[in-house]
Amino acid sequence: MGILEEISLLLQNGKAKQVKELVSQALDEGVSAEEILQKGLLAGMDIIGEKFSKNEVYVPEVLVAARAMNWGAEVLKPHLADSGFKSKGRACVGTVKGDLHDIGKNLVKMMLEGKGFEVIDLGVDVPAEAFISAAAEHNCQIIACSALLTTTMGAMKEVVDAAKRSGIRDKVKILVGGAPINKEFCESIGADIYTSDAASAANEAVEALTSLVS
Amino acid sequence: MKKMRQSWKGVMSPRVRFNNQMHYLPFDRTVNMEFGYWSDNYETWSFFADNGIKNEKQADDFFSFEPPESVGGHYWLNPGFQYQVLSETNDKIISINSDGLINEAPKDGHSTIPRCIKSSVETPDDWKKVKKEKFLRDDPVRKPDVGALTAKFPADRDFPVGVNVGSMIGKTRDLLTLEGLSYAVADYPGMVEDMVETQCALVEDYLDAVLPHVQFDFASGWEDICCKNGPLISMDFFINAVVPRYKRIGEKLRSYGIDIWYTDCDGDVRPLLPYFLESGINCLFPYEVNSCAHPAELLGEYGKELRIMGGFDKMKMIEGKESIKKYMESIVPIVERGGYIPFCDHRCPPDVTAENYLYYLDLKKEMFGWIK
Structure with missing residues (x-):
């Protein structure tokens, strides 16, 4: 499993600390901040959102996944700003x-x-x-x-x-x-x-x- | 006080009626009860304001309702946190409540749910301290006065009485906040399970003391652990930590012949319902329609295993008389079948007009006040 997929999976399981650590590791390995955001964090939240819509997960799972996303995103923020990243x-x-x-x-x-x-x-x-x-x-x-x-x-x-x-x-x-x-x-x-x-x-x-x- | 509506006629005692209706046996008419009102209704509905009706108990008397009573022990913090106003703005008050939550609420007192800002319990160390100080099993306040209960509720009484079995997870949510509970289940599952166990043990202590002496007709509980998008607790945690405690309580209840157990849980309860039923919780109260489904849908799916109290769609009461009549007609088969006591699905909001509310009450009597 690639590091981005791992970030996505950990995020879906609400593992905030591990998401934060892996985001740092991915940056250290030279993965761009935007790629980590799109293919790691947002991809994970997409899956959680889809599961939530289908009643496969509920509010608590969304809350812990979102917390993990926020912890990961905090690490990315300065790097995204440097790269001129624009929100959707x-x-x-x-x-x-x-x-x-x-x-x-x-x-x-x-x-x-x-x-x-x-x-x-x-x-x-x-x-x-x-x-x-x-x-x-x-x-x-x-x-x-x-x-x-x-x-x-x-x-x-x-x-x-x-x-x-x-x-x-x-x-x-x-x-x-x-x-x-x-x-x-x-x-x-x-x-x-x-x-x-x-x-x-x-x-x-x-x-x-x-x-x-x- | 002059009553606004007189008691419905009947040929059964309230106790026999309640038990028969909930056990799918013949009954003379439905139990006549409502769940209450928002505080605004006491000011905006003229028949309340003009007659000095200021609370649910007075309203029950005013309309001659016959809600079944429940008694229970002290299963929660003792002492509670000291209420204190922490700060005020022009229109808001920030205060700490008895559960230790820091809340923001409007100053004008209009009905709303306060916004929770912070909990006093976030870590296992916080919980350890609170448990040691406020959840003592041998606290005298938790010891029931069995003599008073047996005197007040003799076995040959003619009215139903329930035993309250508290909350296994809803009060835990109250203590931690929704976000706090979700994070704590992920970060400190052992702490949350200990909170559930602590409350379960307190309920068991009470049941052990009272059940041999008082003959109860039903058990009642409270969770409020669902919203319109389903459970507000991780399903895994619910199944593995909460359900086993329900089962322990359910066994005690059944061993004393108590086979009706309702829990107050709003929102879409459908994901939890199979586990409620497996544990012995077999009645939903005050079953909310909009966030879940028409009561006939669930009663159709689960048959006579399930009972429902409530389930009259408040939105139809807001819409007006035509909608009220149509909805009343839609519940005829389930009222006639038994296992269903109709009343407004939660507290009646102030945007139901006084005129429409009286129309609803009178129509309910006309359609379900039958004596056969």
Whole structure:
């Protein structure tokens, strides 16, 4: 087994310390930082994401795999910066106004990072205007809103409306998710993407980049 | 207090009704119960606000509900961590709660789940200290007053009573946080298993003390260890560390004739369900529809091995009367079959209007308050 495959496998098993060590070793052996990222870390997260979508693994496995990815990515960061590496896209994520429950939001963040996105994490209880100003400031292609509660899901429409008012609606895709959200709700408020799990959300975000470019 | 709704008529005692309904025997009507409300409902629903109804107990009396009671021991931290406000902003409070979690919550008190920032237990050394100080098996607070229990719950009573058997993994998650539990299972599986074992031993101590003296009708527990995407615990750990403890408790319960055991677990419980059933947990409560499936689907799949309490889709209650009626009709076969007690799937949220809630209650009585 090659070192990149080994990194991917260890990441899938959540072995953060070993991932970190092997990433350093791969760099020492002359493997480029971008190759380690793409074929080791992101490849491993891809497999975890796919398994998560198929209910072959669950949230705990995603969390430990994402931790391993982050530990590995920390080692790579300075090398990626030196090489002029560019992320696949930018997304800002947050829970909507009134909602403090951030597990879903954090999972989407991890999965987006696992797809090579640069993620601006706006945290919890985020007003609609804050999503819009962050998206404009960082040139985000994706705005991802999370809500756990039936009483806060309405705030997602405010994000869509604020995007229209500010003139950035055609430059971003708005992704919505959370326990009470479904496709019908997504359509009813004029958002672009709803998926039932974080891994599918990241896949759809990648697809959305293509449509924005075209 | 003037009651908003009177007790449903019946020809069986509440105890016989509950037991018959849960054992697929003939019953005169469904048990009339609900799981409760968000705190906002007590302010926004006029019939609560105008009548001074401020909590679940008062609401149960107000509507003449008949939820079965459960009693149990002290299986958790004693003493708990001291509640303390650590910092405040204009709209948020950061505090440490009795489980030692540092949480962020809104200051205006609106209903939401707080955001957990940090746990007080992260390493085996942290756990060792907490276990030594707060989980003493011989702590007097853990010793049941058997005399009081037998006096309150005589064998010939006419109402059902359950014994609470706590939580094997949900409270562990409360102590560690979801992320903390996931990392700890990966990094310190022995520590997490010891946490589960500690709680199991405390439950066993209580059961050994009370089961020979009090005749219980059912057992109840709490886990909340699933979300809409399935389990919040590693399946391997659940099967190898949690299930064996469930089995130990299940054996004790069965040896005293307790053959109904529900656990409170929201989310998509389907991956855990075969293991629940294998361990003796045979009833889901307050079964949540949106993150899982229509209750008829699971009852169809598992037959009379499984029971469900709850399972009335709150989203239909939000939608309005037509949706409520349609959903009520969809559960007729499973209510009639037995093994299913319908009520709102979790606490009723404030975006169900007061009018729709009363419509739901009255329709439930009309359709399932039969006396045959």
